[in-house]
Amino acid sequence: MTEVGAPAGEAAPIALVMAERPSPGVLLLRLNRPGKLNALSKALLSELVDHLRSAEHDAGTACVVLTGNGKAFAAGADITDMLERGVDSYADPERLSLWRQIETWPKPMIAAVNGYALGGGLELALLCDIVIAGRAARFATPEIKIGSFPGDGGTQRLPRAVGKSFAMQMVLTGMMVDAGLAEHKGLVSEVVADEDLIARAVEIASEIAAMSVAITPYAKRAVNAAFELPLERGTELERALTIEAFGTEDRVEGLRAFKEKRAPKFKGR
Numbered sequence: 668m669t670e671v672g673a674p675a676g677e678a679a680p681i682a683l684v685m686a687e688r689p690s691p692g693v694l695l696l697r698l699n700r701p702g703k704l705n706a707l708s709k710a711l712l713s714e715l716v717d718h719l720r721s722a723e724h725d726a727g728t729a730c731v732v733l734t735g736n737g738k739a740f741a742a743g744a745d746i747t748d749m750l751e752r753g754v755d756s757y758a759d760p761e762r763l764s765l766w767r768q769i770e771t772w773p774k775p776m777i778a779a780v781n782g783y784a785l786g787g788g789l790e791l792a793l794l795c796d797i798v799i800a801g802r803a804a805r806f807a808t809p810e811i812k813i814g815s816f817p818g819d820g821g822t823q824r825l826p827r828a829v830g831k832s833f834a835m836q837m838v839l840t841g842m843m844v845d846a847g848l849a850e851h852k853g854l855v856s857e858v859v860a861d862e863d864l865i866a867r868a869v870e871i872a873s874e875i876a877a878m879s880v881a882i883t884p885y886a887k888r889a890v891n892a893a894f895e896l897p898l899e900r901g902t903e904l905e906r907a908l909t910i911e912a913f914g915t916e917d918r919v920e921g922l923r924a925f926k927e928k929r930a931p932k933f934k935g936r
């Protein structure tokens with residue numbers, strides 16, 4: 668695996684998010700604040716967004732895999748910061764803007780959940796388009812135990828993922844959900860052995876990267892609309908996006924390749 672952004676011979680500062688290029692078209696971003704279980708400080712979110720911004724404009728990145736390290740994917744918002752700055756730690760416009768930028772990032776993103784995905788960590792996984800988990804993964808919205816409740820999308824996205832009753836049970840009790848139960852409830856699409864987690868996530872990402880980079884963001888936007896819009900408006904958007912996507916070269920190439928019984932050669936436009 669090649670590490671991105673560390674020039675040969677130079678000691679790079681310790682990054683809160685490490686980037687690797689495990690296979691063509693795939694960028695692996697690893698949250699790297701293990702001493703604090705990857706708690707989502709503003710600095711960490713800012714580094715994550717910097718990587719996503721560069722990847723958005725990088726034709727060589729078709730899909731991102733987001734993972735953690737040690738025993739955590741991410742253990743939530745930074746509780747120390749919340750205690751020190753109170754509501755400003757949450758309502759900080761820069762922090763909210765960072766979340767918004769992750770929410771609206773256009774390319775496909777896969778969460779490879781390796782350990783604790785708690786509070787804001789679960790909310791981050793829920794922003795990803797596909798969530799897969801290692802057997803050691805644990806999911807919870809434990810905010811209620813510290814006199815709070817999910818505030819970065821969890822109260823909205825969790826019920827959409829697992830239904831109202833189980834979401835309420837999680838939010839109101841803070842219960843810890845293991846990987847098997849998470850899969851059963853539809854929170855994750857696959858559970859794999861811990862040692863296979865990254866390889867499997869990269870395998871899925873590589874399949875996505877082999878598709879047209881021009882088209883996958885349309886597909887992502889259309890599917891996400893199912894969680895954001897009433898059915899009628901969602902299908903209207905789907906139609907509008909389909910019509911727009913007909914204007915891409917790759918759409919024509921895909922149809923032509925099928926007719927000519929050959930593999931398409933997508934150009935990403």
Ligand code: CAA
Nearest residue numbers: 702703704706742743744745746747786787809810815818
């Ligand atoms: N913020 C800041 N620091 C955190 C953290 C967090 N969310 N989670 C863990 N840490 C720190 C711990 O304070 C500890 O640091 P020190 O060694 O300096 O004391 C270090 O990470 C390791 O954690 P533990 O020693 O607690 O590890 P453990 O294995 O005994 O327990 C755990 C693991 C059960 C996940 C426990 O760390 C825990 O309960 N963490 C908090 C989880 C949580 O409540 N998350 C929700 C935060 S609120 C939120 O997301 C959104 C919101 O409210 C709006």
